[in-house]
Amino acid sequence: MGKESISASIALNEGTSIAKVVLMPGDPLRAKRIAEKYLENPVCFNNVRNMLGYTGTYNGREVSVMGHGMGIPSIGIYSTELYEQFDVDAIIRIGSTGSLQPNVKLGDVVVAMGSSSNSSYGDIYGLPGTFAPVASYELLKACMDAAEKLDVHPHVGQVYSSDQFYYPKANADLPQRLTDLGMLAVEMESAGLYWTAQGCHKKALAMFTVSDSLLTHEAMTAEERQNSFDTMMRLGLETAWTVAGE
């Protein structure tokens, strides 16, 4: 066994390493599929808790891909350890999201410039006001340059990182209020990633494929998800490739 993180959540398999840039979906099996489909010579570096992580190359530059689980506490642990204990410079979350706007359609790509949240996770930084979770400009710029090159047209703006997937009756009007505030879409981790990156003096970006709509209640089939995720994956990989070369 190679190096192990303090919480023992990441333990490098013998002879493996983690790249400076890590793409992170929530689902570890998606990380495996991404590594096998898009990376050259992927090698599994972590199996702890089945939170699979792989390192390979994309167009000749080293990139890793690893699952981060569900919710801010989970991505908080993995991203902190990757940044602080494994010397990772940049994390790009590649996820799914629920639309909050009529023009944000199923299959569209959303890039989170900022991420509001009902999570108290940011309180650990002890600011008396709000610690605004924002993307790293350098990654956002690399992403938008890649989008132009790939002829992809993402929605870029503020998303909502919720601690809840389900809204009880007492809070059933929250999605409508988020829509009124112009939030593009809802997911469950980007704010935690952005707080962690800033706290660790590292870089982060989150991008998503719209898998469902909180307005119309439409949802993609598994096959549709698979196909449309490809556009976001290319965008994430091209962004990673750019920063991996710097």
Ligand SMILES: O=P(O)(O)O[C@H]1O[C@H](CO)[C@@H](O)[C@H]1O
């Ligand atoms: O983007 P992925 O990893 O699919 O994660 C999304 O799916 C989970 C909810 O089903 C939450 O973790 C949410 O952020």
Ligand SMILES: O=c1cc[nH]c(=O)[nH]1
């Ligand atoms: O958190 C999430 C992720 C995808 N779709 C949703 O509606 N919510």
